[in-house]
Amino acid sequence: MTRVAPFVLVALLGASPAPAAENPDAALLSEAQKLFKPLPRDLATAGFPITTERIALGRVLFFEPRASLDGTVSCARCHLPALYGTDGLARSIGVKDRPNPRNAPTVLNAALQPFAHWRGDRTSVEDQARKALVGPPSFGQPDVESAMKQLDAIPGYRALFQKAFPRDPQPVNADNWASAIGAFERTLVTPSPFDAYLKGKVSALSPSARAGLRSFIQQGCVSCHNGVGIGGASFQKFGLTSDYWKETGSKTADKGRFDVTGNEADAYVFKVASLRNVAMTPPYFHDGSVASLPEAVRVMAKVQLGKDLSPEELTPLVAFLESLTGGVPESFSASPVLPAAGFTAQVR
Ligand code: HEC
Ligand code: HEC
Structure with missing residues (x-):
C-alpha cells in the first residue's frame, strides 16, 4: 500500500469537489x-404591440401579391417560408423583373433588430413593410395610396382591417398595413x-x-x-x-x-x-x-x-x-387563404 503524504491529502481535499468554474462545460x-x-416568445414591444387580429391580417397580407404594381409581387416572393424567409438568390428580383441591389435577409427573428436592411436605412419592420410598397425593385407602386386602393377593391379586406383596427374609420391604409405585417413578423421567432x-x-x-x-x-x-x-x-x-x-x-x-x-x-x-x-x-x-x-x-x-x-x-x-437553426413557425410555412373566393397565395 502506498502511503499518501499529508500535504498531498490536503491538496486533494482542497481540490474537491471541483467548483463549477473549473468544469470546462x-x-x-x-x-x-x-x-x-x-x-x-415574441418580439412585441411597448411601441409595437401585437394583437391576434393584427397577426392574422398581417399573415394574409404577407402572402398577398395584389397590392403590388402588377399584382404579382408579395413579401413572400422574396422571403419564402421553404427557404427560411429568404429567396436563395444573390440579389432579389422585384416587380417587372427589376433587380435589387442587395441580398434578401430572412424575416425570421428580423424584428429583434433595432433597425432593418443591410445599411440600417429602415427603423423597424413596420417602417420596412410600408416602404416596400413604393420600393421600385419591390412592389413598385407610385405611392402607398395606389397599393391600398387595389387592396380595398378586393371583397373581404375591409372587414379584416376593421377587425384588426376597430377604432379606425378608414382602416385600409398604409399605416395599418405596416402595423399588421409587423405584428405577424414579431411572431416569427x-x-x-x-x-x-x-x-x-x-x-x-x-x-x-x-x-x-x-x-x-x-x-x-x-x-x-x-x-x-x-x-x-x-x-x-x-x-x-x-x-x-x-x-x-x-x-x-x-x-x-x-x-x-x-x-x-x-x-x-x-x-x-x-x-x-x-x-x-x-x-x-x-x-x-x-x-x-x-x-x-x-x-x-x-x-x-x-x-x-x-x-x-x-x-x-x-x-x-x-446550432442556431430553429424550426420555421407553422403560421409561416403554411400559405394562408386570401380574401375573395379563396384566392390561394402562389409562392414560387
Ligand atoms: C468587426 C465585426 C465582425 C467580426 C469580428 C465578425 N463579423 Fe461576421 N459579420 C460582420 C458584418 C458587418 C457582417 C455583414 C457583412 C456584409 O455582408 O456586408 C457579417 C456577416 C457574417 C456572416 C454572413 C451572414 C449572412 O447572413 O450573410 C457570417 C456567417 C459571419 N459574419 C460569421 C462570423 C464569424 C464566424 C466570425 C468570427 C470568425 C465573424 N463573423 C466575425 C461583422 C463581424
Ligand atoms: C423583390 C424582393 C422583395 C420583396 C417583394 C420584399 N422584400 Fe424584404 N427584403 C428584400 C431585400 C433585397 C432586402 C434587403 C434590402 C437592403 O438591405 O437593401 C429586404 C429586407 C427586408 C427586411 C429587413 C431584414 C433585415 O434583417 O434587415 C425585412 C424585415 C423585410 N425585407 C420584410 C419584407 C416584407 C414584410 C415585405 C412585404 C411588404 C418585403 N420584405 C418585400 C427583398 C424583398
Whole structure:
C-alpha cells in the first residue's frame, strides 16, 4: 500500500469537489450566458404591440401579391417560408423583373433588430413593410395610396382591417398595413438548440458545436456577433483588416452606410448580420457573393480579424452556427387563404 503524504491529502481535499468554474462545460455555459440571450416568445414591444387580429391580417397580407404594381409581387416572393424567409438568390428580383441591389435577409427573428436592411436605412419592420410598397425593385407602386386602393377593391379586406383596427374609420391604409405585417413578423421567432443550451441544457449542443462556440468567443467573432440575435444590433465596417471584395469576389464594391449618411466613416459599413438560422440562408453577405457557410466564415475571419483559419478550425465554427437553426413557425410555412373566393397565395 502506498502511503499518501499529508500535504498531498490536503491538496486533494482542497481540490474537491471541483467548483463549477473549473468544469470546462460549466465555465463555457456561464460565459455564453453573459454574451448571448435566448429568444423571447415574441418580439412585441411597448411601441409595437401585437394583437391576434393584427397577426392574422398581417399573415394574409404577407402572402398577398395584389397590392403590388402588377399584382404579382408579395413579401413572400422574396422571403419564402421553404427557404427560411429568404429567396436563395444573390440579389432579389422585384416587380417587372427589376433587380435589387442587395441580398434578401430572412424575416425570421428580423424584428429583434433595432433597425432593418443591410445599411440600417429602415427603423423597424413596420417602417420596412410600408416602404416596400413604393420600393421600385419591390412592389413598385407610385405611392402607398395606389397599393391600398387595389387592396380595398378586393371583397373581404375591409372587414379584416376593421377587425384588426376597430377604432379606425378608414382602416385600409398604409399605416395599418405596416402595423399588421409587423405584428405577424414579431411572431416569427425560431428557438434553436443554442437557446436550449443557454437555458442550461449543455447536451443541446454537440461536442463539436461547443468547441465551435468556444472558438467563436476566443477568435473574437463575439465582439460583433453577440446578444439575442448573435448580431443584428450594430454596424461595422465589412473589411476591417483587408478589402472584403478581394475575398468575396464581389464585382462591385457597395459603399454600404456611406450612401445613406454621406459620412466617410461609414464607407463599407454594414449591419452586423444576425446569425440565427444562418446555415439555412445561403448565399451570404449583403450581395450574396459567397455560396457556402464555411467559405463565409473563412472570409469573416480573414477580413474582420486578419486570421487565416484552416479547414479544421472552420468545422467546429460551422457546427456552432448550425446550432442556431430553429424550426420555421407553422403560421409561416403554411400559405394562408386570401380574401375573395379563396384566392390561394402562389409562392414560387
Ligand atoms: C423583390 C424582393 C422583395 C420583396 C417583394 C420584399 N422584400 Fe424584404 N427584403 C428584400 C431585400 C433585397 C432586402 C434587403 C434590402 C437592403 O438591405 O437593401 C429586404 C429586407 C427586408 C427586411 C429587413 C431584414 C433585415 O434583417 O434587415 C425585412 C424585415 C423585410 N425585407 C420584410 C419584407 C416584407 C414584410 C415585405 C412585404 C411588404 C418585403 N420584405 C418585400 C427583398 C424583398
Ligand atoms: C468587426 C465585426 C465582425 C467580426 C469580428 C465578425 N463579423 Fe461576421 N459579420 C460582420 C458584418 C458587418 C457582417 C455583414 C457583412 C456584409 O455582408 O456586408 C457579417 C456577416 C457574417 C456572416 C454572413 C451572414 C449572412 O447572413 O450573410 C457570417 C456567417 C459571419 N459574419 C460569421 C462570423 C464569424 C464566424 C466570425 C468570427 C470568425 C465573424 N463573423 C466575425 C461583422 C463581424
